[in-house]
Amino acid sequence: MRRLFKLATVAIGVGVLALTGTSAAAEVPAREKLACGGNVFLDGIRALTISENGHDEVYLTSNGGKIWPSGRYVSMAAGQRVEVDKCVPFNAVIRLIEVDDTDPNDQLGQVTLQGDVTRDYRLCCGGGAEYRLGAVK
Numbered sequence: 001m002r003r004l005f006k007l008a009t010v011a012i013g014v015g016v017l018a019l020t021g022t023s024a025a026a027e028v029p030a031r032e033k034l035a036c037g038g039n040v041f042l043d044g045i046r047a048l049t050i051s052e053n054g055h056d057e058v059y060l061t062s063n064g065g066k067i068w069p070s071g072r073y074v075s076m077a078a079g080q081r082v083e084v085d086k087c088v089p090f091n092a093v094i095r096l097i098e099v100d101d102t103d104p105n106d107q108l109g110q111v112t113l114q115g116d117v118t119r120d121y122r123l124c125c126g127g128g129a130e131y132r133l134g135a136v137k
Contacts, residue, residue, distance in 0.1 A: 051127030090115015
């Protein structure tokens with residue numbers, strides 16, 4: 001009975017942590033952080049608002065080369081979060097690009113990573129879109 005009580009207590013604690021909305025960047029396992037060496041781990045990207053009706057078709061570049069996704073683009077709706085899981089050098093310039101019929105490479109936002117901090121970066125305001133990119137040092 002005592003073991004069952006301890007198990008229930010642990011399960012409740014885990015459930016509370018899941019509901020508190022802790023940052024995705026804070027939840028990255030230590031092994032993934034270490035796998036980047038002295039670089040920055042790009043965790044996930046969330047579409048806060050999008051530039052078109054329905055979905056934005058987006059990809060990320062770093063210092064002129066495409067780094068994410070492995071396919072042509074990812075189609076994202078407002079509120080959607082997608083894993084990026086890429087290592088990039090600190091001080092890298094990250095650009096969020098959208099593919100559409102009128103202009104195949106619309107830049108929606110750009111940031112320069114600060115390698116000494118874990119934080120969420122704001123990519124905006126091309127076409128009214130706003131995205132948040134999590135980065136872990």
